[in-house]
Structure formats: C-alpha cells, structure tokens
Amino acid sequence: MPLQVMLFGxxxxxxxxxFENVRVLxxxxxxxxxxxxxxxGGVISALEPAGGSTEEGKVLAPAFVxxxxxxxxPGREDEEDMGxxxxxxxxGGYCAILAMPNTDPVVDSAAVLxxxxxxxxxxxxxxxxxxxxxxxxxxxxxxxxxxxxAERGAAGFTDDGRPVVAPxxxxxxxxxxxxxGRPIAVHxxxxxxxxxxxVHEGLVSAEIGFGGYPSVAESVMVGRDLALAAYEERPxxxxxxxxxxxxxELRRALEAGVPxxxxxxxxxxxxxxxxxxxxxxxxxxxxxxxxxEDRKALVxxxxxxxxxxxxTDHAPHARHEKEVPFxxxxxxxxxxxxxxxxxxxxxxxxxxxxxVTLLERLSxxxxxxxxxxxxxxxxxxxxxxxxxxxxxxWHVDEGGFxxxxxxxxxxxxxxxxxxxxxxxxxxxxxxx
Amino acid sequence: xxxxxxxxxxxxxxxxxxARRHLISIADLAREDVERLLALSRTFARSLERDVKKxxxxxxxxxxxxxxxASTRTSSSFELAAKRLSADVMSVKSSGSAxxxxxxxxxxxxxxxxxxxxxxxxxxAQIGAPHFAARFTDAHVVNAGDGKHQHPTQALxxxxxxxxxxxxxxxxxxAIVGDVLHSRVARSNVQALVLMGARVTLVGPPPLIPRxxxxxxxxxxxxxxxxxxxxxxxxxxxxxxxxxxxxxxxPSLREYTARWGVTPERLRPGQRVMHPGPMNxxxxxxxxxxxxxxxLVERQVRSGxxxxxxxxxxxxxxxxVEVKVAEIEEVA
Numbered sequence: 001m002p003l004q005v006m007l008f009g010x011x012x013x014x015x016x017x018x019f020e021n022v023r024v025l026x027x028x029x030x031x032x033x034x035x036x037x038x039x040x041g042g043v044i045s046a047l048e049p050a051g052g053s054t055e056e057g058k059v060l061a062p063a064f065v066x067x068x069x070x071x072x073x074p075g076r077e078d079e080e081d082m083g084x085x086x087x088x089x090x091x092g093g094y095c096a097i098l099a100m101p102n103t104d105p106v107v108d109s110a111a112v113l114x115x116x117x118x119x120x121x122x123x124x125x126x127x128x129x130x131x132x133x134x135x136x137x138x139x140x141x142x143x144x145x146x147x148x149x150a151e152r153g154a155a156g157f158t159d160d161g162r163p164v165v166a167p168x169x170x171x172x173x174x175x176x177x178x179x180x181g182r183p184i185a186v187h188x189x190x191x192x193x194x195x196x197x198x199v200h201e202g203l204v205s206a207e208i209g210f211g212g213y214p215s216v217a218e219s220v221m222v223g224r225d226l227a228l229a230a231y232e233e234r235p236x237x238x239x240x241x242x243x244x245x246x247x248x249e250l251r252r253a254l255e256a257g258v259p260x261x262x263x264x265x266x267x268x269x270x271x272x273x274x275x276x277x278x279x280x281x282x283x284x285x286x287x288x289x290x291x292x293e294d295r296k297a298l299v300x301x302x303x304x305x306x307x308x309x310x311x312t313d314h315a316p317h318a319r320h321e322k323e324v325p326f327x328x329x330x331x332x333x334x335x336x337x338x339x340x341x342x343x344x345x346x347x348x349x350x351x352x353x354x355x356v357t358l359l360e361r362l363s364x365x366x367x368x369x370x371x372x373x374x375x376x377x378x379x380x381x382x383x384x385x386x387x388x389x390x391x392x393x394w395h396v397d398e399g400g401f402x403x404x405x406x407x408x409x410x411x412x413x414x415x416x417x418x419x420x421x422x423x424x425x426x427x428x429x430x431x432x
Numbered sequence: 433x434x435x436x437x438x439x440x441x442x443x444x445x446x447x448x449x450x451a452r453r454h455l456i457s458i459a460d461l462a463r464e465d466v467e468r469l470l471a472l473s474r475t476f477a478r479s480l481e482r483d484v485k486k487x488x489x490x491x492x493x494x495x496x497x498x499x500x501x502a503s504t505r506t507s508s509s510f511e512l513a514a515k516r517l518s519a520d521v522m523s524v525k526s527s528g529s530a531x532x533x534x535x536x537x538x539x540x541x542x543x544x545x546x547x548x549x550x551x552x553x554x555x556x557a558q559i560g561a562p563h564f565a566a567r568f569t570d571a572h573v574v575n576a577g578d579g580k581h582q583h584p585t586q587a588l589x590x591x592x593x594x595x596x597x598x599x600x601x602x603x604x605x606x607a608i609v610g611d612v613l614h615s616r617v618a619r620s621n622v623q624a625l626v627l628m629g630a631r632v633t634l635v636g637p638p639p640l641i642p643r644x645x646x647x648x649x650x651x652x653x654x655x656x657x658x659x660x661x662x663x664x665x666x667x668x669x670x671x672x673x674x675x676x677x678x679x680x681x682x683p684s685l686r687e688y689t690a691r692w693g694v695t696p697e698r699l700r701p702g703q704r705v706m707h708p709g710p711m712n713x714x715x716x717x718x719x720x721x722x723x724x725x726x727x728l729v730e731r732q733v734r735s736g737x738x739x740x741x742x743x744x745x746x747x748x749x750x751x752x753v754e755v756k757v758a759e760i761e762e763v764a
Contacts, residue, residue, distance in 0.1 A: 196676035206642035209559060209580030209619055211676070214643075279560035323538055325558035327579065 006153040007096050007127035007372070007425075008120035009086075014042030014426040019387065021050040022060045026377040027360035035060075039383040042426020047379055057391030061359045062375035063095030063384040063422055066336060067263055067366040068160070068239060068311035071128070073116070075104030080316040080404050082116075085336070086125040087430075088314070088403035092336040095375055095384035095424035096367070098129045101138070102161035108133040108144045110152045117153050126424045129155035129370065134173045134184065140165050143172055146180035155370045158185035160239055163221060165191060170225055174234040183261075183370065185237040186225050188246065189287070193217035198327050200273040200290045208277065210327070213288050215243035222246040226253040226260055237369055238262040240313050242287035244297035251306055261369045263311035264298045266339045267409050270346040271295070275409070281322045281329030282407050285315065302361055303353050309366035310358075312339050316405030333409045337401055342410060344390065344417035355390075385423040392418035453747055454573040456562045457582045458623040466591065466628060468753040472742035473592050473735070475757045480516070480738065487763055490517035493748055496549040497523040498540070498565070499576070500531065500556040505709055505733055506576050506585070510553045513740035519550075537564055545569030550748055554578075572747040580674065583616040585743055586708055587624035589735040593728055594664065596735070597704065602629035607659040608650075609694055610668035610716050613640045614675065617708045618668055622648050635659055636668075636692055639681045656692050660700050667694050667707045667717045689715055696720050704728055 017039040024035045024047070034050035037060060066089065072080040080088075089097045099116070101107030107116065113132055120128045132154035136142045138161065146157060157177055164170050164186060173184050194217040199205050201212025222238060226249055229236035241247060241262050253260050267285065272292050275283045283289060301307040315332025322329050340362065347353040364374035375384035395414050398406040422430035454460075479487060495514040499507050507523065514521040524544065526532070531540060537556070541564060544552065554565050555576040562575040577583040594601050606625055612618040612634050622645075625632050632650040634641055641652055659665050670688065675681055682688045694705065695718040705721055706728045713719045722729065749756055 196679065201643060203644040203647045206645040207619065207648055209582075209614075209616060212643070279563055320536070323536075325537065325556070325560045325564060327558050327560075 006155070007129045008117050008153065009124040009127035009425060010122060012427045015383070015423070015428050016040050017383070017423065017428060019060050019385070021052045021054050022058050022387070023054050024377055025059050025061045025356055025359060027356050028062065028364050028374050028376040029378060031377060032356065037377065037385070039423065039426070042383055044377060044379055044381050044383050047377070057389050058420075059355075059388045059390060060377070061386050061388060062363045062377055063386040063424060064093045064340065064362040065366040065372065065375065066094050066097040066312050066314070066339070067309055067369055069097045069099050069314045069336065070102070070316065070332070071099040072316055073103060073119070074112070078404070079318050082119050082128070083123045083125070084402060084404045085314075086123075086128060088336040088401065089126045090422045090424065090430035091402045091419065092338070093340050093386035093388070093419040093422050094126055094336065095386075095422065096127050096129065096372060097336070098131055098155055098370060100158065100160045101131050101133045102159070106133050106138050107131070108136050108138070110145070110148045113149055113152045113154060125429050129153075129372070131156045131158050131160070131185065133157065134159045134164055135169060138162055140169060143169070143176060146176055146182070150180040150182050154182060156183045156185055156237070158187065158239065160185065160187045163187050163189040163191060167224060167228060171228050171232065174228060174232040174236065178234060183235045183237050185239050186221070187239050188218050188221035188225060190217045190221050193220070197288070198284065199276045200288045202273055202291050204273045204276055210276070215245050215290060215294065218243045218287055219245035219249055222249045226250065226258055229253075229260055230256065230258040233259070235259040235261070240265050240268070240287060240311060241298065241307060242268050242290050242294060244294045247297045247301045247306065250301070254306065261309070262301075262307045263309040263366065263369070264302055264307045265311055265313045266335055266342045267333060269295065269298055269302065269310070270342055271409065276326070279326050281324065281326050282333055282409050282411060284326055284329050284331055285313070285333050286331035299347060299352060303357060308361065309369055310339060310343065310361045311366065312336050314403075316403055317407045318405065319407075322407045332407070334401070334403050334405055334407055337403060338396060338408060338410050338415065340388070340419060341394070341415040341417045345415045349416060383423045383426045386419055387421040388417060389420050390417045392416070394418050452566070452570070452572055454562070454566050455584050455743055455747065456566070456573060456575045458584045458587050458620045458627065461627070463627055466588065466624065469588055469739070469742050469746055470592055470595060471753050472746055472756060472760070473738045475760045476738040476741045476745075479760060486516055486518060487760065488518045489745060489760065489763055490514070490519040490748060493519040493550040494547070495519045495521045495551045495553065495744060496544055496547070496571070497521065498544060498552055498554045499523070500526040500554075500561070501577065503555055503576070505736060506555065509733070509736040510576060510740050513737055513744055516737070516741055517744060519744070537561060538568055541565050541568040545571065551744060574743060574747070577616055579616065580614050581616050581619065583620050585736070585740055586617050587620035588743070589732060589739040590621055590666070590706060591624055591628060592739050593706070593732050593735045597728060597731060598663070601625065604630040604664060605633070605662045606630050606664045606666055607633045607635050607662035608666045608668060609635045609656070609659060609692065611640045611670050612636055612645065612668065613642050613681070614671040615668050621666065622650050626650065633658060633662060637682050637688065656698055659694070659698060660703075662703070664704045664706060665694060665699060667705060669708070669710065669712055670716055685715055692716070693718060694721050696724070699726075702726060706732060708732070
C-alpha cells in the first residue's frame, strides 16, 4: 500500500477569505472565467459567477509547488533556514516545497529527518516535504534505510548536488525504493567529463578560458539512468535538465514507455551561457547555463509536457562566498521569489508558452511527480491559491528578498508579473 | 515556437557610470585604440634612445603592481615602465602578504584602494580578478594576466614587435602552437591579431585546442607540418600548473615534444619565431630555435617596456594621440 506523502508545516489558523470578481485560471479543471472564490476555514467553500467587472491583469490560480529547494538546514542556517526559506516560498506563490537532503549533516537517517520534520512543524510558513539521500552521506556507496525514511516522511530519494556515479547503486536504489513506495531523483553528471568545468563547454568558454562542463557530461548519465529505469520499470525523476541532448534522451524513453519525469529551472529556461560573459558569480550554477539551442529545447519540452515541472533549484549562498572571482565561487542561485515573474516575462509575455501551461508546470506538474495532491480550485479543496498581478512591473534588487541570501541571477533586472497573495494549506501566508 | 532572444544579464544591469578607463581585455579595444597605443609605444621607444631615459610625465601619480602569480617579465617591465615615467610605484606580491593569511581578494583590493592609487596593475590566477579591482577601487586597472582569460599587454607588445620587425600585421599569417586551452596569451593574441587583419592558425594536440575556438576567427590544425605555411610561429608554453590532475591532455611531455615541439626541421628558413616566456627549452621549443637569429623572443621583452609605458600613459591622460605624442616629445 502506498504511503501517504507528507508535508510538514506550522499548524496555524485556517483563514476565511474572499477573492471577488477575479479571473480564475485552473489548469487542472480547465477553468478560465471570472468568478468569486470564497474560502471558509481554510477550504474553498464556493465558486460563484462574478458579480461585477474583474480587475485587469489579476489572476487567481492554484498555488505553486517547488520540487527542488535547498533550505540549507541543518548546517548553513546563515544562508537559509526553515523560516526564511518558507517565507521566500510564500512570497514566490508557493503552497508547498520539497527540500533537498544535501545538508550538513546529510538527511540520510530517520533521526536527521525527524528533527527537520519537527522543526518544519514548528516554523515552516509553507508546508515542506523532505527528500532523503539515496546513499549514506551521499557518498555513493551504501543505500540509506529507505523504508524507515519513507515512514518518517521522506517524499523521495536523491543525492542531488552530486551524481550517483556507480550504475549498480542507481539500480539498487530503483529496486529498493519500490518497497519504500517513493521515487528516485537523479542529478545527472558524469564527473570525469565535468571535472574542472565552471561553465558550459562551447564558444563562450573557448573565448573566455573557463574550464568547460560539456552537455554530454549530463546526457550520458541521463541516458544511462533512463536505461536502468526502463530495465527496472521504476519511476525516475531527472533533476534540473540543461542540455538539448538530455531532452532528446528523455523523449525517446517516454516514447518507449519508461516512467520518467523531469524538471527544468527558470534560469535554464531564460538564460544562455552568453550571460557568463559578465563573469558574475550569480550566473554560476550546476548544471551550467548552456547554449541557445539547449534553452530552446528545454522551453519546447516544457511547453509540450516532456518536462512536466519547473523547479527553482533555489540555492542560497552567503554574500562573501559569491563575492569572489567566478571560478572560486560556489555553484547555485536563488529562485523561489522570482520564478513566476521571470518565466512570465520571458516565456508568456512574448507568446512562447501559454499562461495556463506555465501555471500547470509550476503547480500540478511538480506535485504529481512526488504523488502530492495537485493544488486546484474546486469547492471542498484545501485553499492553495496564488493571486497574481500580470500587469505589475517590478525591479529586482538585493534588499527585496525574504530569503536570507540574495544570490539571484535577476539582480538589477525589471520583471513583469508579480505574486500579490499566497494561500497555503488554508492560510494566507503572503500579501505583497 | 516564436523566436525569443534570451535575457542577457549585461542587458539587465544598469549601464556603468564610471568614466575611468581600464585595460582588461583586448575584446574591449577597437582598431583605433590599438593603433593609438602602438603609436605611443613608438614615441616612447624614441625617448628611450636618449641618455636620460626618465620622463617626468606621470610625476605625482601612483602605480601599484599587485601580483598574485609568479612573474618576471611582466612585473619587472611594468615596474620599470612606471619608473621611466616618474610615477611612484609600489609592488605587492601575494607571497609574504596578508593573502597568505587567507585575506580575500576583495579585502586586499580595498586595502590597496585606500591608498588612492591612480593605476592598479593586477595579475591573478582567477578569471575576472581585474574586474574585481575595477569594482572595488577607484583606480584605472590594467590586467597583467587573469587565469586563462586575458593578457592584453602581452598581445599589444607582440603586435608592436611584429609591426617593428615585419613592417605590419595586416595580412600576416601567424601560427600559434601548443597549449591553447590554458593560455591567456593565445586568447588575447587571437583577438588582437584578428582585429589587426592577420590570419591565425592554432596548432596543437586536439585536447589542448578548445572546442569551438574557430568562432574567434581563427583556423585550427592538429598537424605540426602546417606551421611551415605561416610567416610567424608563435610558440606557447605547456602550462602544467593549470592542468587538471589526471586529465590526460597529452600522454606524456615526451610524446608532445616529438609531435608538436618546434624544432629547426619543422621551420622554413627565415621563419620568425615568438614565445611569451618563460620557455621550457626542449619541451615546446628546441633550444636551437630559441637561440636562432630568427627568434624574436628578446625583442618581445624589449617591446614590453615601451608598450607598458604607452598603456600607463594612455590611461592617465586624455586627448587624441597627436596631442599625446607631441607632449611626450616636448618633455623628452
């Protein structure tokens, strides 16, 4: 019997709210009409025909789910903690986030996971789910006690931050996770091909001299892990895809019926390696920004559903650690508070991706990957809502974040579309 | 799917308001800039033929040489260039400095910046260190080599050398041989030579030629015999210190030398040979080639002094080149 996936948040009030005369967009139920939505005691109690004209640009949608967040807790609470990370999520329109286990210590035992669950229950503004490690200490040698971890609440297993190098261990993880009833998620990187690489290997790295991290370092591992998932007939989730070749591998596998899912980040969907000409450590991340043809392949895959989820890979870093020359800086950028606006500005406004598609990939898409109930706008559903202002123009600056860290790839840029309010698990958690 | 240009960060950031000029990358220069610097270099070369070699032009100015990587040629020529122009010069090396105590580059720059230097000449193993100097200090910044990225004064002194010895760069064919992947000299020189109308062929073992480098406007060959077609053979040092351990760029130095070493047999008679130094004699260059009359290596070092004088002078003075030349000649 499958275990109930658990999200953990601060038990708070259950609000009663009304969103009157607003354009309601729900990709799950195919709603796009002006309505008044009422919430009573944290539950959607009524959807009524709008009684007046709607305000231009305002949209009420199911709130977002981020399947890939680094909360830096335990170990680097100076960069992010349970409170700041979940407040950042609320400000980004999220009603649920999944935290990655590459912390210090690694989330590889029920004891570490239990402490996080307890902390989330005390302080998380937005419900949090936790992924646990595939291997003890993420060392790539011994499996974690997956069944016990799943019982304690692990939503899935991953060694994200580093690849599982040994194919035999990926196979065992796929096999054993069946008994734990949870999916495996993989960070695809062949280390002997990526070693010494700081940016995508291509024209820009050749010209600037940065060590190259070629696309094939990702795609060979995508191909290998999909072959293993096909052989074991087990679900496999591919984290933060960056390369066209990886998308092609995924398409072939899906056509062959492999139960695979994938995510892409806002930065890989918006930027290319041209951005690293700025030498700004805030465009340094793993996997690296790739070429325009890679970006286009990711956007097309997101549009047609081959990639079913947007994941921020929100990776906070201390200011002094990013205020160094590019090669010395750690990989990773923040994303929770800017994801919707960046993608709305870059993909929806120019007409590349329909708004309803973006909303689906930010909400129901990622929820389904880990077996969470997709947020939806229906009578009787828990209120997980985001109120958006598509007309709002805002300037991203360092001082404006709820996150403890400001290593955003969007610092200094002007974005269109903004989250006005977020309701998570029946509680109003954010108001701009 | 509609074609959408990706957001570039450079477009997103507000334009820089600073009017200070720097020399960080050859990519920032136009042909006129190079011509102006070469004209100034020629003027300084004439001034150095006089008995009294010191010019008073930068009196009262302060130049700080900040060297985080080993250097003989570059650091000594910047120091002498500043002294020839009567600037106060201070040289700071990372060994023996607070860098050894773990001071960050930012803090070192803030410290040096507190003395209000007019120019900071910086060499560092990390790409972008000169950009840091420009960001955290109010000085004009000269890049004296940042990792594998750029070494613009080397490229300028090479252009000057070719100009003096071969009467110009336009239409020349230059073969750059060796470890291009790890070479800031190769990157700066490809840009500078292409900018000034030369044809460039990169020759070396495939793993040491960056994929896609043809986009910089050069050709690529893996065959050492192709250097014979060039007017000038520019030999690069095998940069063992920058190589990722165990990366197997070449099976052995012995095989590298046998296949890509520049030997007298592989050159045409009269073919000119350059090397940025320091040379690994017997590895990338045969001693007989290094010491031959066709070698321009010593000439390159001499060019370094006047080109660096020109760079310092150009950054600290405004106005068209004719005015600058007149000013130098007047005081000389």
